[in-house]
Amino acid sequence: MPGEYILTYFPVRGRAEAIRMLLADQGQEWTEDVVSGESWQKGDLKKLCVFGQLPRFQDGNFILYQSNAILRHLARNHGLYGQDAKEAALLDMVNDGIEDLRVKYGHLIYQNYESDYCLLDILHVHLVLAPNCLASLPLLAGYVQRLNARPLLKDFLESDARKKRMITGNGKQ
Template identity: 65%
Template sequence: MPGKYTLTYFPVRGRGEATRMLLADQKQEWTEDVVTGEIWQKGDLKKSCVFGQVPRFQDGDFVLVQSNAILRHLARNHGLYGQDAREATLLDMVNDGVEDLRVKYARLIYQNYDAGKAEYIEALPAQLRPFENLLAQNDGGKGFIVGKKISFVDYNLLDILQLHLVLAPNCLDSFPLLAAYVQRLNARPHLKTYLESEGRKQRPINGNGKQ
């Protein structure tokens, strides 16, 4: 149903991008409600969000905030939460790992980019190794992060890996399974169309120009 979904967020990729990739790959239409600095400063939108932050997501008359809750909601509605309770729990575990890395990335980008970039990149292999190991344990790394079907975590993990490939283009050189995983997901037809779209290319990665 066109217009069923609305994503309210700043004009950046940020914490809205995994949701966008999921929707695009699942052939879902959505509306972008772009939050300018002026709109945010007025304060009305912030007050309307439970935790005072965006992204804000509308599914019909159902309104959500918190990016990971949004992903999980869509996962339940589109069969992207594993085949059984065991897989769902593993997906929650991996998603928490992605969130840990995203928080570290955001701290670098917004608080310590110039002074901390070199040290961050030096420490990055230790942060990426668990995901390589998890891939290896699932069908030898030939498919998805958990199970035999794509899940909400695959979009979240793909997003954070794409971010790090911009930050440190050689970061996956020592992780062949992750490198192949990124290429494989990027090539999914509907996702590829979105990733190569002008709207996506023109949307900044982060709000402060660092990447």
């Protein structure tokens, strides 16, 4: 039986949300130790954290850092880590792929929002497949409109060569 769970993180979903979702789905209770940005900036807690990062997860007397290590710990303890080592390895592979995506997302959100052509490309694909998909997402719709309006990019997007180029080999344009 696991000990008392305490999750220490900022007042956002971020890296702790998957942990919260796993705990909730498994019917587990936990205590949230919410860290304000102001408190974190003081540096006292950061100095105590392994790698200087949150989330911090406490399972009784056992303390872990790094969100994916916490998820694997909980998955093992709650029978969610596959039937054998091969299934666990496949789960690790998928999680590592998701981590790659999360890193790209972080780069986009915090560092390079206006020049991330990969996001624009995937949104264009979504708009072909589901033309109204951004109707309820004004920030993403605005992002697409702003980038589409850049003169050189606009010329490229409206070019005959691009219009003729299929999205994939299945015939979608």
